[in-house]
Amino acid sequence: MIDLAQLRREPEFVKTALARRGVDFSTMDEIIALDVEHRRLLQEAEGLRAEVKEFSRQVGEARKNKESAKADELAAKSRNLGDHEKLATQQLDAVAEELREKLLLIPNLPAPDVPDGQDENDNVETRRWWVGMDEGATFPTYAEYQRVPHWDIGIELGILDLESGAKLAGSMFPLYRGAGARLVRALGFYALNSHIADYEEIRPPSFALTETMMSTGHLPKSVDDMYAIERDDLWAIPTAEVPLTSMNRGEILDEEQLPVRLTAQTACFRREAGAAGRDTRGLLRVHEFDKVELFAYCTPDQADAAHADILARAEALLQVLGLTYRVLDLCTGDLGTSSARTVDLEVYSPGVDRWLEVSSVSWFRDFQARRANVRYRTAAGTTAFVHTVNGSALAWARIWAALVETYRQPDGSVKLPDVLAPYMGDQLVITKKAS
RNA sequence: GGAGGGAUGACAGAGCGGCCGAAUGUACCGGUCUUGAAAACCGGCGUGGGCUUGCCCACCGUGGGUUCAAAUCCCACUCCCUCCGCCA
Numbered sequence: 267m268i269d270l271a272q273l274r275r276e277p278e279f280v281k282t283a284l285a286r287r288g289v290d291f292s293t294m295d296e297i298i299a300l301d302v303e304h305r306r307l308l309q310e311a312e313g314l315r316a317e318v319k320e321f322s323r324q325v326g327e328a329r330k331n332k333e334s335a336k337a338d339e340l341a342a343k344s345r346n347l348g349d350h351e352k353l354a355t356q357q358l359d360a361v362a363e364e365l366r367e368k369l370l371l372i373p374n375l376p377a378p379d380v381p382d383g384q385d386e387n388d389n390v391e392t393r394r395w396w397v398g399m400d401e402g403a404t405f406p407t408y409a410e411y412q413r414v415p416h417w418d419i420g421i422e423l424g425i426l427d428l429e430s431g432a433k434l435a436g437s438m439f440p441l442y443r444g445a446g447a448r449l450v451r452a453l454g455f456y457a458l459n460s461h462i463a464d465y466e467e468i469r470p471p472s473f474a475l476t477e478t479m480m481s482t483g484h485l486p487k488s489v490d491d492m493y494a495i496e497r498d499d500l501w502a503i504p505t506a507e508v509p510l511t512s513m514n515r516g517e518i519l520d521e522e523q524l525p526v527r528l529t530a531q532t533a534c535f536r537r538e539a540g541a542a543g544r545d546t547r548g549l550l551r552v553h554e555f556d557k558v559e560l561f562a563y564c565t566p567d568q569a570d571a572a573h574a575d576i577l578a579r580a581e582a583l584l585q586v587l588g589l590t591y592r593v594l595d596l597c598t599g600d601l602g603t604s605s606a607r608t609v610d611l612e613v614y615s616p617g618v619d620r621w622l623e624v625s626s627v628s629w630f631r632d633f634q635a636r637r638a639n640v641r642y643r644t645a646a647g648t649t650a651f652v653h654t655v656n657g658s659a660l661a662w663a664r665i666w667a668a669l670v671e672t673y674r675q676p677d678g679s680v681k682l683p684d685v686l687a688p689y690m691g692d693q694l695v696i697t698k699k700a701s
Numbered sequence: 702g703g704a705g706g707g708a709u710g711a712c713a714g715a716g717c718g719g720c721c722g723a724a725u726g727u728a729c730c731g732g733u734c735u736u737g738a739a740a741a742c743c744g745g746c747g748u749g750g751g752c753u754u755g756c757c758c759a760c761c762g763u764g765g766g767u768u769c770a771a772a773u774c775c776c777a778c779u780c781c782c783u784c785c786g787c788c789a
Contacts, residue, residue: 308751312758319758322770326719341769348769518711518748641748647730649748 267636268372270301283375286382287598297372300365307358314351318344370486374633376598377607383597389610390597395581396590406590408616411676415617416667417548419674420446423696428548438538438546438553440663445696449669449682450556452689453662454531457558457583461659464575465529465560470509472533473500478512481638483604490539493553502535506559507656511634514563518649519642525564525572531556534661548667550622555663561656563640566631569653573607573629576657580611580625583660586685589668590614592621606631609657613664617671622664627657670696 273280273294281294321344328337381390396406420426425446431439442450458467479485479501484492493502503509510528519526534557545551560579562572584591596608605628612621632651635641641649670680679697687694 305751308758312751315759316757318769322768323720325769329719337769344769346769 267369267633268375269632269636270369273298274301280375284372286376286380287373287601289372293368293372297365297368300361300368304358304361304365307354307361311351311354311358314347314354318347318351321347367486370480370637373601373603374483374606374631376601377629377631380601380607381595381597382599384599385597386600388597389600390595392593392595392609394590394592395585397588408672409676411678412616412671412674413619414671414674415548416615416670419617419670419678419680420548422678423670423680423698425449425670425696426549435553438551440549440552440554442666445690445693446666448690449666449686449696450662452686453660453665454556454558455689456686457659458529458531460583461529461558461560461579465527468506468510468513468528468530470503470506470513470530470532472503472535473498474503474508474512475500478508478515481515482508482511482634483602483637484508487603491537493535493537503532504536505534505557505658506530506532507561510559510561510656511640511654512638514640515638517640519563519640519652521565521642521644524642524652525562525568527572528561529558530561531558548618549663550618550620550667552663555661557658557661559656560659561654563635563642563652563654565642565650566653569629569631569655572653572655573609573627573657576655576659577609577611577627580627580657580659584611584613584624587665587669587683589665589672591624602626602628604628604630604633606633611660613668615664615668615671617674618667622668624661624664624668625658628655630654630656 268280268284277294277298281289281291284294285291321340325337325340325344328334328340381388383389394405396403398406417426417428420428423445425442425444427441427443428437430443431437431441434441461467473495476485476499479492484504485501488504492504495501509532510530513528514526533554535554536552538551538553541551549555560576562568562576564572581591581593591611591613594610594612596605596610601608608626608628610623611625611627612623614620615622631653634654635651640652640654642652643649669682673680673682675681675695677697679695682690682694682696684694
C-alpha cells in the first residue's frame with residue numbers, strides 16, 4: 267500500500283513516479299478526491315459522535331441526580347443526533363471502502379534508479395557469469411550433446427515423468443522420479459544448509475488466509491494466478507514470501523531485533539493463467555515447484571545490505587552449481603506490484619537454448635509492511651514501518667532443467683556438480699541403469 | 702465431530718451498563734537520594750486517525766445487534782486451554 271499521507275503531501279511526485287509504471291494521473295486524482303471526501307465525512311461523523319457522547323454523559327448525570335424528566339429529554343435529543351450520526355457513518359464507511367479498494371490496486375512507487383520500460387524486453391542486463399570467467403574464459407560454447415531439452419533427457423533417464431504428473435493433477439504438474447526426485451531434494455537440502463547460519467529456517471503452512479495474501483500484494487490484483495480453496499477460504503501460496511512476510515503481522519518489533527532474517531523452502535503454486543499456452547513444455551513453466559526463499563524485515567538503512575546479501579547468496583548457489591547466468595535490472599513495466607526494485611537472475615539452459623528466471627530479489631520498501639502492519643520502535647521511541655526484502659535462492663524446477671541440460675555427457679548420462687555428492691548418496695552420475 | 706472454560710495495554714491481572722482508554726503489580730524511561738549501584742520515594746509510560754495543536758474520534762480476539770450510553774448485555778465467527786470421540 268502506498269502512503270496516503272505522502273500522496274497528500276506531494277501529489278505530483280507520487281503521480282509522476284507511478285506514471286512510470288503505467289498508472290495514469292486520473293486514477294490518482296480519483297483517489298485524492300476520495301481522500302478529501304473521506305476526511306470531510308470523517309469530521310462530520312466524529313463531530314456528531316462527540317455530541318452524542320456528551321449528551322449521554324449528561325443523561326447519566328441527570329439519572330444520578332434523580333432528575334428523570336431531564337434525563338428523558340436529553341436521551342431523546344441524543345437519540346435524534348444518533349440517527350444523524352448513523353447516517354453520516356454509513357456514508358463515511360462507503361467512501362472509506364471505495365478508497366481502500368482503489369488504494370489496494372495501486373502498485374508501489376518504483377525506486378528512482380529503476381530503468382524505464384514497457385515489458386520484459388526492456389529489462390537491463392547488468393552482467394553475466396559463467397564458469398572460468400574470472401580466469402579469462404570466454405562465454406561457454408555448448409556441445410551438441412548438451413543441446414537436448416530436459417524433457418527428453420528426463421524420459422531417457424527415467425527421472426522426469428510428466429505424463430504421470432498430468433495423469434494425477436493435469437498438465438504442468440511435474441512428477442520427478444528416482445535420481446530426478448532425489449536431485450530436487452538434494453538442491454533444497456543443500457541450499458537451506460547454506461543459509462541457516464544467518465537465516466532462521468521456517469517451515470510454514472502451504473496455504474494462507476485471504477488477509478495474508480493481501481499483505482504481500484498478491485491479492486486482490488493477482489486473483490486469477492492463485493489456486494483457491496474456496497470452501498475453507500484459503501489460498502495455495504505462490505511463494506514462501508507470503509507466509510514469511512506475515513509472520514509478524516500487526517506487531518511492533520524492537521529496532522535491535524532487526525534485521526529479522528528468515529528462510530523457508532515450500533512448494534509454490536501458480537495457475538499461470540496469464541501465460542496459458544506459453545512455455546508449456548517440460549519444466550519451463552509449471553503449476554507447482556519447490557523454492558527456497560530468503561526474507562528479511564529491516565530498517566530502511568539496512569535494506570540495501572539485506573537486498574545485496576540475498577542476491578549474493580542466490581548467485582553463490584548458481585556459481586557453485588556451475589551454471590551460466592545473467593543479472594537483470596527489471597524495468598518499470600516488468601516490476602511486480604509490490605516491488606520498488608527487483609533484480610532477476612536467469613540461468614542459461616543449453617538444451618532449450620533459453621535464459622530461465624530462477625530468482626527474483628526484491629525490495630518492497632514499506633509497501634508490504636504497511637499492508638501487513640509490521641512496524642518497529644526506533645531508538646527515539648517512535649514507530650515506523652519496517653522494510654521488507656526477499657528473494658529466491660533458488661527455484662528448483664528450472665534449475666533442475668538447466669542442470670541436466672548443462673551436465674549431459676556425450677554418452678547421454680548426466681554428471682552432477684560435486685557439491686551435491688553428500689545429498690545424492692555420492693551418486694553424481696545419473697545413467698539409465700542407475701535410475 | 703461433541704461438552705465446557707477462556708481471549709483486556711510489553712507481561713501479569715482487575716473491571717461485567719454511565720468521566721473506563723481502562724485499577725493494581727511487574728518491566729521500561731526520567732528525577733530525588735547515593736562515591737557509584739541497589740533499595741526507597743516522586744513523575745512518566747498503548748496504537749492509530751482528524752483538524753481550528755489543543756481538542757476530538759476509534760481501538761479491551763473479529764464481525765454484527767440492543768441502548769441516550771457497551772470492555773461490560775445479546776448473536777455469529779476465529780483462536781487458545783481441558784475433556785470425550787475419530788485419526789496420520
